[in-house]
Amino acid sequence: MILSLKNVSKTFGGVKAVNKCIFEVEENKITSLIGPNGAGKTTVFNIISGLAEPDSGIIRLGSKNITGLAAHKIAKSGISRTFQLTKVFRNLSVRDNMLIAKKASDDEIKRILKSIYFDKPLDTIASELSYGQQRLLELARALLMPHSLLMLDEPTAGVNPKIRQELKTILRNLRKEGKTVFLIEHDMEFVMDISDTVIVLNEGKVLKVGKPKEIVKDRKVLEAYLGK
Amino acid sequence: MIHDFLIYFLLIVLIYTIIVMSFNLAVGFTGLVNLGHMVFFGIGAYASALLALSGAPWYLAVPSSALIAALSGAIIAALTVRLKGDYFQIVTLGLVFIAVTLSRNWISLTRGALGLPGVPPIFKDSLHYMIFVMAVFALSVIFFYWLTNSGTGKIFQAIRDDETASSVLGKNTYFYKILSITISTFFAGLAGSLFVHYIKFVDPTIFDLEFFVLILSMLIAGGLASIQGSIAGVFTLGIFVELIRFIDRVPLLSTVLAQHPELIGASRTMVYSVIVIYLLIFRPRGIFGRVEV
Numbered sequence A: 001m002i003l004s005l006k007n008v009s010k011t012f013g014g015v016k017a018v019n020k021c022i023f024e025v026e027e028n029k030i031t032s033l034i035g036p037n038g039a040g041k042t043t044v045f046n047i048i049s050g051l052a053e054p055d056s057g058i059i060r061l062g063s064k065n066i067t068g069l070a071a072h073k074i075a076k077s078g079i080s081r082t083f084q085l086t087k088v089f090r091n092l093s094v095r096d097n098m099l100i101a102k103k104a105s106d107d108e109i110k111r112i113l114k115s116i117y118f119d120k121p122l123d124t125i126a127s128e129l130s131y132g133q134q135r136l137l138e139l140a141r142a143l144l145m146p147h148s149l150l151m152l153d154e155p156t157a158g159v160n161p162k163i164r165q166e167l168k169t170i171l172r173n174l175r176k177e178g179k180t181v182f183l184i185e186h187d188m189e190f191v192m193d194i195s196d197t198v199i200v201l202n203e204g205k206v207l208k209v210g211k212p213k214e215i216v217k218d219r220k221v222l223e224a225y226l227g228k
Numbered sequence B: 001m002i003h004d005f006l007i008y009f010l011l012i013v014l015i016y017t018i019i020v021m022s023f024n025l026a027v028g029f030t031g032l033v034n035l036g037h038m039v040f041f042g043i044g045a046y047a048s049a050l051l052a053l054s055g056a057p058w059y060l061a062v063p064s065s066a067l068i069a070a071l072s073g074a075i076i077a078a079l080t081v082r083l084k085g086d087y088f089q090i091v092t093l094g095l096v097f098i099a100v101t102l103s104r105n106w107i108s109l110t111r112g113a114l115g116l117p118g119v120p121p122i123f124k125d126s127l128h129y130m131i132f133v134m135a136v137f138a139l140s141v142i143f144f145y146w147l148t149n150s151g152t153g154k155i156f157q158a159i160r161d162d163e164t165a166s167s168v169l170g171k172n173t174y175f176y177k178i179l180s181i182t183i184s185t186f187f188a189g190l191a192g193s194l195f196v197h198y199i200k201f202v203d204p205t206i207f208d209l210e211f212f213v214l215i216l217s218m219l220i221a222g223g224l225a226s227i228q229g230s231i232a233g234v235f236t237l238g239i240f241v242e243l244i245r246f247i248d249r250v251p252l253l254s255t256v257l258a259q260h261p262e263l264i265g266a267s268r269t270m271v272y273s274v275i276v277i278y279l280l281i282f283r284p285r286g287i288f289g290r291v292e293v
């Protein structure tokens, strides 16, 4: 296990966004975090990556306690992530966006961009890219940053269907390379196809953990999604 | 006469350019809208005046005053850069009022409103001084070009565009924001020092908002996040400002202004505000700007 959360809670005003959350992410696997809108998925990501401080609970990366560490320190410990709403550096070129993640040669940058089917010139200013391309650039940037755990918040949202299929190949290749992928995803076909493990979150609590096949059959999960 | 005016004009423009470039580093390149930037210009001027008046040679007074401004900048930055945009602007604007109050009332140090006259010049004649300032200016331009294209400069720009994304890419944004303000205020202090050795005098009016508005107009006219923009902004507006100096000699206007001398300052501010607005309509990013104002 590479990541573990123990009794993690976070309240915003009166809203219990995350409520005594417990789960683990296994090394060298693809794990998906799913749940209805507002279930607390993004908040869980923000807590793990140090952008939000939990009210209580413990988060470990490997054997290291990373609870409450600053975001840049957690990143340096080996967690790389993307955002639900893309966060590229708008006024920087594609190359400079990548270089913020790591010092790299043009060749290395191009190799990563090519692996995710991004074909715009390195000098293009990020704000001139389409939204889908910006998402890919953000993914490429997260891939370039040295990491042991890659966390993606809805990687298929706003990406065209062809690239959505490619994304599966990309993530499987990462797993082959020994990387661990932890993603939030709304596209169930995508989740069920690619995941080794699925974690279902509802109202800030873990509702169910299991293999994709077990999840689709679970009555509680269906209720959470469809309402009772 | 023309010769003297040209030297005067160049000196002022070169010094202003150092201020505007340093202001641009914070505002345009790092996204830190430090409305108290001119406070550090004033700190440099006062520090240099006090050091020189107490007998320190210029080669000690000038760098020390820049360092004193940078140290003040670092301390202020450490306390304020975590504030969200609007709050950062309000607090840094507040620095101006603190500076005015201190410089007016800390009589034993600043002589209050009387100011500090008799600051010794670095060179006896202004032509030599102009050449000296031009050398400092040239080195500053080279430094700013180098910095803003370096890895550190790119991190500043990344923080400006998206601080959260910078932090999850392993960048200590708190540190880099302090670094940016420290460098920025170093050059503001340096400019203040060069200024006071030329004017040979400093008093609390150095913190006047009218002066700040001029610097801000030059920055915006030239364009954010562009060094050549800052240079162009100062030269363009500088020429207008020098022309506006004679606003009270324009026929018709002169009769009005003679009766209401208090309007002269305001009318100048108005003229360059109009120039900036006019410019921004046609070039929303300023002359050379790369990011939206």
Ligand SMILES: Nc1ncnc2c1ncn2[C@@H]1O[C@H](COP(=O)(O)OP(=O)(O)OP(=O)(O)O)[C@@H](O)[C@H]1O
Pocket: A012, A013, A015, A016, A017, A035, A036, A037, A038, A039, A040, A041, A042, A043, A044, A084
């Ligand atoms: N910064 C915040 N301030 C206040 N409330 C917040 C904040 N962030 C999240 N919330 C609230 O916490 C709850 C969980 O939000 P979160 O974004 O984590 O859900 P999510 O599972 O990612 O939803 P979605 O599928 O829509 O992205 C929601 O009720 C949301 O309104």
Ligand SMILES: [Mg+2]
Pocket: A041, A042, A043, A084
């Ligand atoms: Mg979300």
